[in-house]
Amino acid sequence: MHQQAKQDALASLGRWTAIGLAAAILSACGGGGGSPGGTGPNTGGGGTSNPVPADPKISIALTDANGANVSLLSGSQSATVKATVLTAAGKPASGVIVQFATSAATLLAFTPETASALTDANGVATITVRPASASSAGALSITATSVVESKTVTASTNFTVGAAPLTVGALAFSPAPTGRLPAFSTASLSIPVTSGGQPASAVSGLNLTSLCVADGTATLVPGAFANGVQAATYTNNGCMRGRDVITVSIGNSVQTISLDVDPANIGAIQFTSSGATGNSIVLKGSGGQGRSEAAQLTFKVVDQQGNGLAGVEVNFSATTNTGGLTVSPNRAVTDAGGNVSTMVSSGTIPTPVRVMAEATRNGSKISGLSDTLTVSTGLPIQKSMSMSAEVYNIEGMDRDGISTDITVMMADQYGNPVSDNTAVNFVTEGGAIGSAAQGACLTKDGACTVQLRSQAFKPLDGRVTVMAYAQGIENFVDLNGDGQYTCSGWTGPAAYRPLVDTCPGGGEPFPAASSGQEGDMGDPFLDTDRNGVYDAAKGDLPIPYNSSTYKAGGDGKWGLNYIRRSIEIVFSGSHPRLIRQFYTGSAWRDWNATTDGDPLVLKGVNGSTCSAVDLRFRLTDNGNNPMPQGTLLTTSDVSKVTVSSVTPSSIPNTTAVGGTLHNMTVSPDVACSTDGGFILNVKPPRGDISLYKFSYK
Numbered sequence: 001m002h003q004q005a006k007q008d009a010l011a012s013l014g015r016w017t018a019i020g021l022a023a024a025i026l027s028a029c030g031g032g033g034g035s036p037g038g039t040g041p042n043t044g045g046g047g048t049s050n051p052v053p054a055d056p057k058i059s060i061a062l063t064d065a066n067g068a069n070v071s072l073l074s075g076s077q078s079a080t081v082k083a084t085v086l087t088a089a090g091k092p093a094s095g096v097i098v099q100f101a102t103s104a105a106t107l108l109a110f111t112p113e114t115a116s117a118l119t120d121a122n123g124v125a126t127i128t129v130r131p132a133s134a135s136s137a138g139a140l141s142i143t144a145t146s147v148v149e150s151k152t153v154t155a156s157t158n159f160t161v162g163a164a165p166l167t168v169g170a171l172a173f174s175p176a177p178t179g180r181l182p183a184f185s186t187a188s189l190s191i192p193v194t195s196g197g198q199p200a201s202a203v204s205g206l207n208l209t210s211l212c213v214a215d216g217t218a219t220l221v222p223g224a225f226a227n228g229v230q231a232a233t234y235t236n237n238g239c240m241r242g243r244d245v246i247t248v249s250i251g252n253s254v255q256t257i258s259l260d261v262d263p264a265n266i267g268a269i270q271f272t273s274s275g276a277t278g279n280s281i282v283l284k285g286s287g288g289q290g291r292s293e294a295a296q297l298t299f300k301v302v303d304q305q306g307n308g309l310a311g312v313e314v315n316f317s318a319t320t321n322t323g324g325l326t327v328s329p330n331r332a333v334t335d336a337g338g339n340v341s342t343m344v345s346s347g348t349i350p351t352p353v354r355v356m357a358e359a360t361r362n363g364s365k366i367s368g369l370s371d372t373l374t375v376s377t378g379l380p381i382q383k384s385m386s387m388s389a390e391v392y393n394i395e396g397m398d399r400d401g402i403s404t405d406i407t408v409m410m411a412d413q414y415g416n417p418v419s420d421n422t423a424v425n426f427v428t429e430g431g432a433i434g435s436a437a438q439g440a441c442l443t444k445d446g447a448c449t450v451q452l453r454s455q456a457f458k459p460l461d462g463r464v465t466v467m468a469y470a471q472g473i474e475n476f477v478d479l480n481g482d483g484q485y486t487c488s489g490w491t492g493p494a495a496y497r498p499l500v501d502t503c504p505g506g507g508e509p510f511p512a513a514s515s516g517q518e519g520d521m522g523d524p525f526l527d528t529d530r531n532g533v534y535d536a537a538k539g540d541l542p543i544p545y546n547s548s549t550y551k552a553g554g555d556g557k558w559g560l561n562y563i564r565r566s567i568e569i570v571f572s573g574s575h576p577r578l579i580r581q582f583y584t585g586s587a588w589r590d591w592n593a594t595t596d597g598d599p600l601v602l603k604g605v606n607g608s609t610c611s612a613v614d615l616r617f618r619l620t621d622n623g624n625n626p627m628p629q630g631t632l633l634t635t636s637d638v639s640k641v642t643v644s645s646v647t648p649s650s651i652p653n654t655t656a657v658g659g660t661l662h663n664m665t666v667s668p669d670v671a672c673s674t675d676g677g678f679i680l681n682v683k684p685p686r687g688d689i690s691l692y693k694f695s696y697k
Contacts, residue, residue: 056093056148057086060155062129074162077196078111078130083144083155085123092123093148100127104140107132107161119146131161133202166203166250167194171257183238183264184305189220189257191230191248199228203250208232210246212239212261220246238264238303240311264303266312266361269368272339273298279373282419283412284324284346285484285498286378291419294345297370299357301338308338312359316342319354323347323483325375327355348483350376350414377419378412378483379499380472380563383517385410387468387565389452392655395628395686396431396454396571397462397621402686403453404569406433408468409446413478417446423470424448427541429528430457430464430571454571459528462571462623463655467526469543472563473499474554475517477509485558499560507558520554524564570655572628573621574687578680581616581661588616602666602677602696610672612665615694619651619682620659627651632683633662640676641696642667668696 060083064070070079081100085093100115102108109132117125129142143156169192177187191208193200203225212218217239223231234246240263247256276295287293301312312334318327324347334340344355352374358367390405406426410418422443426433433439433452441448452466476485489506490496496503510519525534526541534540534550542550543562580591580599591599602613621627631651635643644665651660668676677695 054088054090056088056151056153057090058098058144058146058148058153058155059084060142060144060157062142062157062159071159072162073129073131073159074165074196077198078128081127081129081142081144083117083119083125083146085119085125085146085148085153088149088151092119092121093146094119094121094123096123096125096146096148098125098144098146101143101145102129102140103143104138104161107136107138107140108142136161165195166200166205166253168192168206168248168250168253168255169194171246171248171255173257173259177259180260180262181234181236182262183236183303185236187234187236187259189232189234189246191232191255193225193228193230193250201228203230205250206230207249208246210234210244211241212236212244215239215241217241218244218261234259236261237305238307238309263361264305264307264309265364266309266359266366267302267304267306269314269357269359269366270300270302271297271357271368271370272300274371274373276373277420279371280377280419281344281346281373281375283350283375283378283483284348285500286412291377291422294343295373296341296343297355297373298339298341299368299370301334301340301359301366308334308336309361310334310336310338312338312340312361314340314357314359317356317358318344319356320351321347322351322353323349323375325351325353344373346375350374350416350483376412376414376416378414378416378473379560380410380418380422380470381413381475382472382521382561382563383475383511384412384415385468385470385472385563385565387466387567389466389567389569391629392568392653393570393572393626393629393651394454395574395684397458397573397623399574399686400455401453403451405449406452406466406468406567406569407447407449408441408443408470408565410443410470410472410563411446413473413483418443420444424468425470426450426466426468427526427543428452428464428466429526429539430459431455431569433466452569458571460623462573462621462625463530464569464571465526465528465530465566466569467524467543467564467566469524469562469564471560474521474558474561474563475511475519476507476558477511479508502557502559505556510554510558520556520558521561521563522552522554523550524562525550527566530568568655570625572625573623574628574684575622576627576631576682576684576690577620577622577659578682578692579618579620579659581618583614583616590618600692600694602694610668612667613696615664615666616661618659618661624658626654626656626659627682628684628686629653630685632681634681634683635664636679636681637693638678640669640671640673641678642669643678646680666694666696 062070063080073079083098085096087093096119098117109130111128117127119125139160141156141158145154172190173187174190181187193203208220213220217237219235221233239261244259244261245256274295274297281295282291282293284293301309303309314332316327316330326345328343332340352372354372355370356367386409388407394402394404396402408424423440425440431452431454434450441450485498485508487496487503487507489504511517524543528539581588582591582596619627629651633646633649646662646664680692682690
């Protein structure tokens, strides 16, 4: 007999025994007729009450595959739920529907999904349950409900769903790699996962890593999960460890597997940058003032995929060592991004140079070349400094704000333009020079320009001296052709350093005066009277201004000095003076009105009467300086004569004392009229026109 049926029978027997005992007690106390005046279905004096009718019953049990009761489900475990249904008579109720339900539907899954079943011949209905997921956890109950003999019966049982610990099994590559895994190749990794000793139906919290993954030189990417096995793809991105150790864990369950790997081959060595402005450095000994004698060159070592390779040893060498050029360090190791650098330091001879970077990996040698680096451009030298003006005679005596560009050009001893941003300072005797920010300019491609404008102070003679000066080197004769000054008398403990050490004597000579180059130079000064001799009383200014003494001669020692150039600018007036020229028969001179007559009357001085006249005159401003550049000379109101064009017809760029000479030819008409003439017009760029009326006699 089923255990539950036995229990029900015993309970029924006990109930009837208790009723009989109670009847006996009552009989002993009051006789078989019951209580006086009592009513009921008693028969005779000793009758008993009718028994309480029995109800249908249902019981529920949760068992595992072996039939043992369970109170915990975890992970992917499943259990059988059995509901036993009995009629009121205690017999199995077959063919009735039992409906199952749970108090936490999100934690439990039923099979079948309807959570219902029919009882068999033994009155038993069976379904299967399992946790809804591997992570499901919590306490819940299952209730079984059925309708038997028109009565609803129900029963329930409590149990717990717990997340079963997942366990990682032995790792394996499928297929197993043969030999070392080449760079950028992949291997498939199989990861078994169990739950409660059974293949897990789902997996979470799986951690995959390796030594090379941590280095950033490999990847381990999970794939599909099926039949309790997690797939993963391992990619060797050029790991340099030689052997990688892969670790897979879930919670406290850990498995490892090793894999031999090859580093990536070098795909290329790329030149990436130069620290030199314009890929150029200056000659040794010419650094400072924004110039550099060295440049950092950077290369990048990459694999076949273009990824930077770390830890690669790279050797450097220069394509030339002319003039003592050096590369240091000559060996370096790439950083995490594959970058590696070296420094190129200039020598004393101008030269183009490239740097070769070379590395070996897996028996293959790869090299790369830098862009061309130019070693040139020393300090500015006196012989290669020039200065010029856009306009030398500006209309500045009678007007303010008239300007002209002043340009300075400088080169080194080899004739190479000096480095950009070399500073040039200016001083002027009159007007103003430079900008509001500074009375200087910075070179670009060896030249720079400032503006001189007319304003007070204006010298009475209208002539303004402008001087430019810069830090540079004095001229010297490079006897040995090494590109730098050689001190043959040097006795110091280390090699002589040009521009750093002072040569006590016996060095290379200064140019001879006959060479046209300045030799050993004295102090610069602004020569206001333009006589080449320093005279403070005449307003000459020493440079720099705070000099306490002026040294006209050099110190006999080569080195840095203020190299300098000066030019003269004329502040021309706007009002012309015409001085006709008289031909003596052998030369021209200024016209003398007393002896030569009216200069505006044309006479036949070149032959018989009624012949062509060569008109020659000198044109100046009121200060005997040339008229402003661009002043135009034209003729008008020409009557009974023929006039040629004025030569030159405009005032040129000049600082000539005494102005400019002009020529024209005046011819009479056929009738030799005596009342012919013309007007000469002189028009400065900004002034009024001045008229000179010539007549013919």
